[in-house]
Amino acid sequence: MKAEIITIGDEILIGQVVDTNSAFIGKALNSIGVSVYQITSIQDDKSHLLKAFAEAEVNADIIIITGGLGPTKDDITKHTLATYFNDTLVKNEAVLQHVEDLFKQYVDHPISESNRTQALVPSQAKVLTNRFGTAPGMWFEKGKKTFISLPGVPYEMRALIEFEVLPKLVLKYKRPFIIHKTLLTYGLGESVIADRLEAVEDALPKHIKLAYLPSIGSVRLRLSAIGEDEDLLKQEIQTEIDQILPLIEDVFVGFQDNNEGLELIIGKQLTEKGKTLALAESCTGGKLAEQFTSHSGASAFFKGGIVSYATQAKIDVLGVSEQLIREHSVVSSQVAMAMATNVREKFKSDFAIATTGNAGPTKGDSDAEVGTVFIAIATKNGVEAHEFNMGNHRERVINKAVNKAFELLQKEIFKN
Numbered sequence: 001m002k003a004e005i006i007t008i009g010d011e012i013l014i015g016q017v018v019d020t021n022s023a024f025i026g027k028a029l030n031s032i033g034v035s036v037y038q039i040t041s042i043q044d045d046k047s048h049l050l051k052a053f054a055e056a057e058v059n060a061d062i063i064i065i066t067g068g069l070g071p072t073k074d075d076i077t078k079h080t081l082a083t084y085f086n087d088t089l090v091k092n093e094a095v096l097q098h099v100e101d102l103f104k105q106y107v108d109h110p111i112s113e114s115n116r117t118q119a120l121v122p123s124q125a126k127v128l129t130n131r132f133g134t135a136p137g138m139w140f141e142k143g144k145k146t147f148i149s150l151p152g153v154p155y156e157m158r159a160l161i162e163f164e165v166l167p168k169l170v171l172k173y174k175r176p177f178i179i180h181k182t183l184l185t186y187g188l189g190e191s192v193i194a195d196r197l198e199a200v201e202d203a204l205p206k207h208i209k210l211a212y213l214p215s216i217g218s219v220r221l222r223l224s225a226i227g228e229d230e231d232l233l234k235q236e237i238q239t240e241i242d243q244i245l246p247l248i249e250d251v252f253v254g255f256q257d258n259n260e261g262l263e264l265i266i267g268k269q270l271t272e273k274g275k276t277l278a279l280a281e282s283c284t285g286g287k288l289a290e291q292f293t294s295h296s297g298a299s300a301f302f303k304g305g306i307v308s309y310a311t312q313a314k315i316d317v318l319g320v321s322e323q324l325i326r327e328h329s330v331v332s333s334q335v336a337m338a339m340a341t342n343v344r345e346k347f348k349s350d351f352a353i354a355t356t357g358n359a360g361p362t363k364g365d366s367d368a369e370v371g372t373v374f375i376a377i378a379t380k381n382g383v384e385a386h387e388f389n390m391g392n393h394r395e396r397v398i399n400k401a402v403n404k405a406f407e408l409l410q411k412e413i414f415k416n
Contacts, residue, residue: 001175002037003029004060006052008067008077009152012041021066021157028161033175034062035226044068049080057145062169067152069135071114078138081149082122085140089120092127092136099134125149128164132156137164146172177230181237182213182256183221184265185248186407190214193221196247200240208236216396217403220256221248253410262406263291269413270301270351277409278347279305280318280339282330283357283373287402303347308339311365314356318342331358331366333374333385340378340385351412352378353405357390359397373401377412 005025011017019041026036037060042048049068056063068077082089096119103111118134121127128137128148133156140147148165150157185193190212194201201210207227213220223240225233245252254265270277279288289305292298306317311330314320320338328334336354344352357373358366366372370392376385388404390397 001034001062001173002060003034003062003064004037004056005039006056006063006065007039007041007152008044008049008065009041010043012067013043020154021152024154024158025064025066025161028166029062029064029169030178030180032166032170033178033226034169034173035178044074044076046076046080046083049077050084053081053084053147057142057147061145061173063145063147064165065147065149066157069118069149069151071112071118071134077149078121081125081138081140081147085122085124085142087122087124090123092119092121094129095119095121095127095136098129098136102134128160130156130160131163132159139165139168176226176228177233179225179230179233179237181223181241183223183241183244183248184218184253184256184262185221185251186218186253186262186403186410188219188248188251190219193219193248193251197221197244200243200247204240205236208240210240215403216399217407218262253407261291262403262410263288264295266406266410266413267292267295267298267301269410271297273413275350275413275416276301276303276347278303278343278349278352280343280352280354281305281307282309282314282339282355283359284355284398284401284405285309287398288353288355288405291402303349306343306346314339318346329366329368331356331368331372331374333376333387336374336376336385337378337383340376341383344378350380350416351409353409354378355401355405357397357401359390359394359401360392361394371397373397373404375401375405375408377408379412379416381416 005022007019007022012019022039029036040052042052068075099115099118121138125138125140128139130136133151133153135151137160138149150160208225211222223237225237227233281288286307292302308314308318315322318339319342320335324334324338336356339354340352354376358368358370360370371390373388373390374385376383390400
């Protein structure tokens with residue numbers, strides 16, 4: 001069972017808008033056993049759209065289209081679909097009533113005629129109710145193929161996928177099971193891990209695949225299996241995990257569900273243990289706090305943080321000794337340890353992380369070489385700082401520092 005995703009809009013092609021819709025749809029389809037064959041982004045051009053629809057019909061069983069359903073003249077998806085299916089647009093009274101109700105409830109100016117045109121849909125289309133917007137979703141069937149057109153606004157599209165599209169696809173198609181299990185590792189490169197797992201990988205059955213997904217400081221190992229017997233697939237995946245874990249036990253940090261990052265895994269671990277965390281950030285500029293608080297429930301373990309970016313802020317807010325900074329430099333293990341110790345005391349937390357470094361491109365208040373980063377972890381048992389050289393690319397230095405801080409914190413959680 002194959003699907004193709006087509007995203008429409010010049011704004012995607014020129015980089016003005018990042019296509020997050022395809023990632024969401026691909027993940028949703030995978031959850032019901034539908035594999036995405038291809039993702040295509042195209043401009044708002046009728047001939048281009050018609051060509052893309054025809055090619056997708058050959059390639060896939062399910063074609064999901066997002067974008068181009070607004071009320072303005074540059075939104076041509078609906079008209080192009082009518083042409084593709086040799087159809088005409090007709091007024092759908094239910095959609096019109098929905099649009100009028102939305103304007104009455106949420107818009108402080110009268111509905112315009114262009115907004116009323118949202119109620120015009122191809123006569124062959126089954127309307128999918130868009131509870132959060134005026135553009136309806138549309139479902140077309142052509143032989144054994146299904147075309148689904150959805151608005152490009154992400155929260156509108158997501159609700160339609162969840163409440164309309166997936167339930168209908170589950171009823172319409174018999175699908176295989178697709179099982180994924182992802183192991184998260186930190187501190188070792190992709191090629192080294194691949195060498196360790198070579199024998200296991202070579203012996204994998206044809207319906208099970210191992211993928212290496214590297215990022216800064218970490219590598220995800222995703223095992224994927226496809227078949228008709230869900231329980232058997234789960235057993236087979238577990239058998240492979242049992243062979244892999246002894247080979248990576250020194251860098252394995254946990255299983256990753258739904259692409260969750262290490263910060264979410266750490267958050268769950270801290271919450272389960274009833275432990276708390278505080279942060280003192282300098283070179284990471286609040287990125288650690290941002291990642292922890294991007295997930296709901298962070299207040300259960302995260303007490304707070306201080307972004308003491310300037311040297312004076314470390315003195316005035318965190319209480320780091322001015323003499324300590326003069327003697328050792330603001331980018332030093334001594335200052336990192338003082339930051340971690342003081343922020344832990346200030347927030348009365350179980351754990352604290354401090355970062356200080358020189359991300360570049362200039363050296364700032366320290367003579368430390370660009371890329372030098374100190375990360376300190378403070379606990380009830382004391383404080384320890386670690387020195388790293390993260391390279392000379394500013395963004396990479398910051399992201400590597402964040403990932404290394406997660407890694408060091410988790411090791412301390414395991415100890416305590």
